[in-house]
Amino acid sequence: MSDAGVTDRAGEEVVDLCRELIRFDSSNPTSNERAIAEYVGGQLTDAGLTPEIYESEPGRASVVARWAGEDSSRPGLVLHGHLDVVPANAADWQVDPFAAEVKDGCVWGRGAVDMKDMDAMMLTVLKDWVREGKRPPRDVVFAFVADEEAGGVYGAHHLVDNHTDLFDGCDAAVSEVGGFSMTIGGKRLYAIQTAEKGISWLRLVAKGTAGHGSMLNDDNAVTQLAEAVSRVGRHSFPIELSDTVATFLREVCDALGIAFNPDDVEGVLAKLGPLAKMIGATVRHTANPTMLDAGYKQNVIPGVAHAYLDCRYLPGGKERFEAALAEVVGPEVAIEVVQHQVAYETTFDGDLVAAMDAAILAEDPDGRCVPYCMSGGTDAKSFQELGMRCFGFSPLRLPPDLDFVGMFHGIDERVPISGLQFGVRALSRFLAAT
Numbered sequence: 271m272s273d274a275g276v277t278d279r280a281g282e283e284v285v286d287l288c289r290e291l292i293r294f295d296s297s298n299p300t301s302n303e304r305a306i307a308e309y310v311g312g313q314l315t316d317a318g319l320t321p322e323i324y325e326s327e328p329g330r331a332s333v334v335a336r337w338a339g340e341d342s343s344r345p346g347l348v349l350h351g352h353l354d355v356v357p358a359n360a361a362d363w364q365v366d367p368f369a370a371e372v373k374d375g376c377v378w379g380r381g382a383v384d385m386k387d388m389d390a391m392m393l394t395v396l397k398d399w400v401r402e403g404k405r406p407p408r409d410v411v412f413a414f415v416a417d418e419e420a421g422g423v424y425g426a427h428h429l430v431d432n433h434t435d436l437f438d439g440c441d442a443a444v445s446e447v448g449g450f451s452m453t454i455g456g457k458r459l460y461a462i463q464t465a466e467k468g469i470s471w472l473r474l475v476a477k478g479t480a481g482h483g484s485m486l487n488d489d490n491a492v493t494q495l496a497e498a499v500s501r502v503g504r505h506s507f508p509i510e511l512s513d514t515v516a517t518f519l520r521e522v523c524d525a526l527g528i529a530f531n532p533d534d535v536e537g538v539l540a541k542l543g544p545l546a547k548m549i550g551a552t553v554r555h556t557a558n559p560t561m562l563d564a565g566y567k568q569n570v571i572p573g574v575a576h577a578y579l580d581c582r583y584l585p586g587g588k589e590r591f592e593a594a595l596a597e598v599v600g601p602e603v604a605i606e607v608v609q610h611q612v613a614y615e616t617t618f619d620g621d622l623v624a625a626m627d628a629a630i631l632a633e634d635p636d637g638r639c640v641p642y643c644m645s646g647g648t649d650a651k652s653f654q655e656l657g658m659r660c661f662g663f664s665p666l667r668l669p670p671d672l673d674f675v676g677m678f679h680g681i682d683e684r685v686p687i688s689g690l691q692f693g694v695r696a697l698s699r700f701l702a703a704t
Contacts (some may be wrong), residue, residue: 274695288390289370292379302329345441346409352418388664426652448662453670463662468613480573551645629699665696
């Protein structure tokens with residue numbers, strides 16, 4: 271048993287588990303999660319827990335189990351991870367995205383960082399502690415859920431809406447996209463997710479006069495739509511700094527040895543390299559056109575045309591965003607909601623944050639934990655509805671030259687083996703201190 275509270279065996283086991291999980295093609299929407307949920311359920315059963323599988327629709331399976339702590343009278347902690355991944359086109363990859371190859375010191379495959387690495391860490395810590403006869407200080411609810419990549423309707427939202435009792439007594443939840451290192455100014459900052467933007471998936475609808483493609487037509491739905499899409503795609507919303515983002519940027523400036531100037535945020539972003547793509551999206555609302563749909567024959571002008579937008583708004587900024595977007599789109603094109611999910615922000619303080627900070631510093635004394643806002647979304651959007659404080663903490667110490675944020679939904683997704691092993695130790699320390 272190391273001073274991190276895990277055995278040497280855990281360092282090998284987390285790699286094996288991560289590879290096993292990647293080999294399940296749980297692509298959303300082309301596959302389902304039943305097979306991988308059954309596998310995870312078997313791992314939980316082997317550790318002495320009593321997992322239950324919950325299907326919201328046939329094949330859309332989540333698995334949940336409660337691990338009794340030393341003091342079950344204390345508020346419980348939810349550790350949640352999603353089982354689905356986004357699809358991968360094998361032709362674009364250097365390796366088979368579902369073969370879980372080990373190459374260049376990394377485990378490669380779809381889900382390696384989003385988020386089967388954290389799923390493997392959670393299972394490894396559980397199994398290692400149980401073998402050693404250890405229990406967590408308080409109850410821990412493991413929730414491995416479906417459908418996160420499509421908004422969680424068939425996963426976390428389903429559990430929260432229909433099986434609330436599974437989370438009775440839990441006051442906090444911890445999951446993905448936080449606790450990873452980013453090297454800035456030669457210093458390692460570990461970004462703890464304390465906020466995430468809201469989601470508005472929208473449909474633009476333009477209506478015009480249908481007719482023959484050879485004739486004059488001043489009321490062309492495709493033209494109206496194209497003009498609106500162009501305006502949206504080229505629009506830059508003004509910078510708005512939430513408390514989380516302002517704190518993060520101050521920490522970045524401190525690492526760079528420069529003064530933080532809130533009037534020169536773009537200057538700070540320019541110094542972040544690949545990180546600027548993600549961090550830059552957290553200083554303003556964003557609206558990206560993603561799909562177009564119009565017409566059925568080349569010589570027929572359609573009477574209606576559709577476009578789809580992936581919009582992410584800042585915490586506390588939903589109304590401002592909607593008003594600004596409507597102005598950009600214009601009155602000729604209608605805006606319809608396909609899916610909406612809330613933004614979320616909590617403060618960077620309290621016992622859980624202290625436990626995360628201590629766990630990271632014990633493994634990397636030169637590291638520094640900082641809060642950050644995620645540009646995307648997680649299942650925290652569901653669990654916060656139950657009054658839980660939600661954090662992203664799936665700890666990884668990463669090489670400074672690895673474009674980690676580019677791995678999410680990207681090709682050649684991979685996680686360093688050393689990062690996985692660091693993560694198991696840090697997660698074990700965190701759990702012990704909660």
